[in-house]
Amino acid sequence: MASSPVLASQKVMKQPRLLAIANQKGGVGKTTTAINLATALAAIGQRVLLVDLDPQGNASTGLGVRRSVIRSSSYDVLFGDCEVYEAAVATKVPRLSVVPSSIHLSGAEIELVTAQDREYRLRQALRKPMPYDYVILDCPPSLNLLTLNALVAVDSVLVPLQCEFYALEGLSHLTKTVERVRRSFNAGLDIHGVVLTMYDQRNNLTAQVENDVRGHFGDKVYKTVIPRNVRLSEAPSFGLPAIVYDMKSSGSQAYIKLASEIIKREKQYKKQRAAINAA
Ligand SMILES: Nc1ncnc2c1ncn2[C@@H]1O[C@H](COP(=O)(O)OP(=O)(O)O)[C@@H](O)[C@H]1O
Numbered sequence: 001m002a003s004s005p006v007l008a009s010q011k012v013m014k015q016p017r018l019l020a021i022a023n024q025k026g027g028v029g030k031t032t033t034a035i036n037l038a039t040a041l042a043a044i045g046q047r048v049l050l051v052d053l054d055p056q057g058n059a060s061t062g063l064g065v066r067r068s069v070i071r072s073s074s075y076d077v078l079f080g081d082c083e084v085y086e087a088a089v090a091t092k093v094p095r096l097s098v099v100p101s102s103i104h105l106s107g108a109e110i111e112l113v114t115a116q117d118r119e120y121r122l123r124q125a126l127r128k129p130m131p132y133d134y135v136i137l138d139c140p141p142s143l144n145l146l147t148l149n150a151l152v153a154v155d156s157v158l159v160p161l162q163c164e165f166y167a168l169e170g171l172s173h174l175t176k177t178v179e180r181v182r183r184s185f186n187a188g189l190d191i192h193g194v195v196l197t198m199y200d201q202r203n204n205l206t207a208q209v210e211n212d213v214r215g216h217f218g219d220k221v222y223k224t225v226i227p228r229n230v231r232l233s234e235a236p237s238f239g240l241p242a243i244v245y246d247m248k249s250s251g252s253q254a255y256i257k258l259a260s261e262i263i264k265r266e267k268q269y270k271k272q273r274a275a276i277n278a279a
Pocket residue numbers: 025026027028029030031032033058141197198199226227228229230232233234236251
């Protein structure tokens with residue numbers, strides 16, 4: 001006998017893997033990575049929710065979400081006014097939904113300062129069974145309370161890094177923050193990996209920064225690098241992930257490769273967790 005739709009949907013509820021895309025610097029490729037990674041994961045059959053935590057809302061517009069369809073936002077989720085799946089809006093990509101951001105998020109920082117459990121708001125909203133395999137958080141370009149909420153909520157952080165002069169300093173600042181969050185709020189937090197973005201092979205500085213970053217962070221730096229590619233910057237104005245806008249472009253291909261590297265790493269982590277739990 002076929003099960004009822006309600007029972008069927010209850011069956012697929014699970015605690016998703018929670019990943020934050022974070023770097024306190026703006027313009028390093030966080031949103032581009034969030035959108036295209038989420039799309040690549042959805043394309044290989046994962047059910048993905050992208051939560052836009054940046055008041056600028058680039059992940060929402062980049063996925064073609066129109067203001068008129070927004071009922072609730074990540075602001076409402078943060079303040080416990082709705083469940084995360086109630087705020088989720090379907091995108092043109094099958095299996096990919098997004099919780100849009102809201103302009104109210106720019107005031108959330110101040111509102112949170114006096115709120116109870118201010119660091120745990122997002123954790124409380126996201127640590128529960130949901131109809132998704134992955135929830136990806138696109139963070140704002142600072143280490144404010146919104147980013148802190150994301151780091152306290154997630155299992156792992158993914159850091160997009162542009163190969164520029166002060167890249168390594170910025171990265172150590174972020175890793176120190178992750179360390180502090182781990183000590184004070186979220187013992188299970190780790191850095192999933194660092195992805196080099198806007199990579200330009202012909203640039204000497206790129207090679208130098210890559211050497212330094214790989215020297216310091218070793219295997220934590222993904223083998224896949226994301227090249228500078230104009231298709232990645234054009235796609236958002238069509239409300240489409242680059243992977244849908246032009247799948248053959250070098251940028252799209254790099255994100256598809258990155259997604260498979262991440263899945264591989266995820267499988268290793270799962271094995272490690274199972275071994276720890278069995279011990
Ligand atoms: N690999 C890339 N090649 C070319 N342009 C890129 C690439 N990654 C991002 N961009 C562009 O750079 C700008 C900043 O990227 P974005 O992902 O919005 O960064 P962030 O979210 O860190 O602020 C955007 O205009 C984006 O389209």
